[in-house]
Structure formats: C-alpha cells, structure tokens
Amino acid sequence: MNSTKENPLVTDKKASGIEGLWKKVFVLALAGGLAFWLANFAISRTAIAAEYRAALSISYFPMLIEALIGGLIIGLWVGYPLLRFFDRIPVKDPILKSVFLSLIVLVIITILIGNPSVYYTTENVLRYFIIGTIFNLIRITALGIVIGYLNDTFRKGK
Numbered sequence: 001m002n003s004t005k006e007n008p009l010v011t012d013k014k015a016s017g018i019e020g021l022w023k024k025v026f027v028l029a030l031a032g033g034l035a036f037w038l039a040n041f042a043i044s045r046t047a048i049a050a051e052y053r054a055a056l057s058i059s060y061f062p063m064l065i066e067a068l069i070g071g072l073i074i075g076l077w078v079g080y081p082l083l084r085f086f087d088r089i090p091v092k093d094p095i096l097k098s099v100f101l102s103l104i105v106l107v108i109i110t111i112l113i114g115n116p117s118v119y120y121t122t123e124n125v126l127r128y129f130i131i132g133t134i135f136n137l138i139r140i141t142a143l144g145i146v147i148g149y150l151n152d153t154f155r156k157g158k
Contacts, residue, residue: 021083021084024079024083024151024154025076025079025080025083026076026079027150028075028078028079028082028083028147028150028151029072029075029076029079029147030072030075031075031146031147031150032071032072032074032075032078032079032143032144032146032147032150033068033071033072033073033074033075033143034071034146035071035142035143035145035146035147036067036068036070036071036074036075036139036140036142036143037064037067037068037071038142039138039139039142039143040063040064040067040071040135040139041064041067043135043138043139044060044063044064048131049135052128052131052132052135055121055122055124055128056121056122056128057121067139071139071143074102074105074109074140074143075143075147077101077105078098078101078102078105078143078144078147079147079151081101082094082097082098082101082147082148082151083151086151089101093148094148094149094151094152094155095144095145095148095149095152096148097148097151098144098145098147098148098151099141099144099145099148100144101144102140102141102143102144102147103140103141103144105140106136106137106140106141109136109140110133110136
C-alpha cells in the first residue's frame with residue numbers, strides 16, 4: 001500500500017471530525033443563545049428591569065437584539081470548550097460542566113464588559129451593579145443548563 005494514498009483518508013477523517021465538532025458547537029450556541037434570549041425577555045418584562053433600563057438609558061428593542069447576539073457569542077464561548085475539553089473539566093455531570101463554564105464566562109463578562117458601564121451612568125452604582133449581575137447570572141445560567149442538557153443528549157446518542 002502506498003502511504004501517500006492513506007494520508008488523504010486520515011486528513012478526511014480529521015476534517016470530518018472538525019466539521020462535526022463545529023456543527024455541534026453551532027447547534028449548542030443556537031440553543032444556548034435562544035435560552036439566553038428567552039431568559040432576557042422574561043427578565044425584561046419585570047418592573048426592576050424597566051428601572052434598570054431607565055437608569056442606564058437602555059432602549060428596549062435594541063436590547064432584545066443585542067441579547068440575541070450576545071447569547072449566541074456566549075453560547076460559542078461555552079459550547080466549544082465544553083466539546084473540545086469535555087474530559088478535562090473537573091465536574092462529572094455534563095450539565096454541571098456547562099454551568100461551570102458558563103459561570104467562568106459570567107465572571108469575565110462581569111469584570112470586563114457588563115458592569116463597568118454602570119459606574120459612569122448612575123449615581124447608585126452598587127444597586128445597579130448587583131441588579132445587572134443578577135440578570136446576567138440568570139441569563140447565563142439558563143444558557144449553561146440548555147447547552148449542558150443538549151450536549152448530554154449528543155453524548156447519549158453516540
């Protein structure tokens with residue numbers, strides 16, 4: 001057998017494995033992003049969310065679109081490491097693994113993106129920092145649970 005004939009088959013298997021990984025990542029990101037958006041929509045219907053939006057001058061409809069895009073991005077941030085490093089995550093249950101990764105993303109978002117904006121737009125910084133963090137905790141945990149559940153069904157289907 002010619003070794004050059006065998007190499008393309010190996011690379012084809014690797015390519016299909018990578019394609020399969022990214023397909024699953026995108027499915028997880030879509031499902032997680034939808035869960036994030038639905039949690040955001042449910043939160044946005046509350047009086048405390050209306051107060052939060054008013055204090056930070058956040059428009060309602062653009063916020064819904066931003067939540068959908070943000071949920072998809074966070075879904076990618078959780079889905080890829082979950083699939084790629086599944087055995088290295090220190091928790092046994094797939095849902096808990098996903099929630100664990102989601103909480104890491106929550107910490108990153110809280111420190112870098114989400115809540116520093118509160119410091120410049122309101123006088124009651126601590127109140128709106130806590131409200132924003134709780135909103136993110138609910139949304140990102142919902143994303144993590146859905147991604148973990150869907151990943152568990154992927155793994156059981158093998």
